Amino acid sequence: MSSQPEPTPDYPQIEQNLIEYLNNHPDFFDRHPELLTKLELPHNNGNTVSLIERQVAVLREQAEQDRQKLEEFVAIARENELLNERLHRLTVKLIECCDFEEVINTLQDLLHDDFRAEAVELHLYSASAMEHASNPDLDGFRDFLDGNRPRCGRLPAERLEYLFGPQAEDIASTALIPIRGEGLLGVLAIGSHSEHRFHPGMGTDYLIRLGEIVSKTLEVVSEPGS
Structure with missing residues (x-):
């Protein structure tokens, strides 16, 4: 008469039962x-x-x-x-600030000192400039201005040259801030020698607030040359 083999224990099920029991009875080891x-x-x-x-x-x-x-x-x-x-x-x-030049000087001084910016440039246009497709100054910036959101990262050499002039070759990363006010629009460009200073993944809340502050200020001061 042949003997029946012993059934193999279902260890995974036993372990699962043990886990459930301990989870349901956390005082087990206290007892x-x-x-x-x-x-x-x-x-x-x-x-x-x-x-x-x-x-x-x-x-x-x-x-x-x-x-x-x-x-x-x-x-x-x-x-x-x-x-x-x-x-x-x-x-x-x-x-x-009482006039345009004071606004520019204040931006350059404080952004250099408090925000560690190596270069600060403000480019303004008339609000009607966006309506002229042939305006060369806006080439490469129309989508940016339409989006009305700050943009951070690296820029092509030709855009750096337009924004920063002689300083362009030293700029490794840039924060672009749209300027929009009554009758005007523009780009506030902040440049850094560090490629890690401004990058696409960084938060832009303070850049948005900065753009709003500058835009409102420019609405109430005299226009350049006036």
Whole structure:
């Protein structure tokens, strides 16, 4: 009479049942603390550690990750606070401007000093310029002005030459800010010698606010040459 083979245990199902049981009974090890000192887990270095030691190591690792994230958040918050202070200072200075030349000088001074810009140029056009397809000054900037959103990154050499003139060869990255006001439009170009200073993935909220501030200021000061 042949004996029947013993059925193979369904280990995956057993493990799943165990996981579900422990999840549903988190006080299990409180009721059986002796198991914590008997359980051993393999460590990265090949040694074995108790469950408690492994839990402590995991908690320390999580705590270190949380600390690093917190430091990043604090650094971002401090940078945003400084940025808001600089925008406020720039706004106050622009409010004090009485003519176009003062606006240009204020922008160049404060953007150089507070925003670490190596080059600052403002190009203005009449609002009717957009209606003339043959206007060469707007070549390459029509889509940008139509989109009315700041743009950051690297620019072709011919556009850098138009925006920054003799400084163009030193500019590695640029922030372009659309200027739109009553009867005028333009481009505020901020250039940096660092290719990492302005890049397509950076946030542009402060550039949007800067564009709005400059646009409103230019609406109330005299036009260049007047």
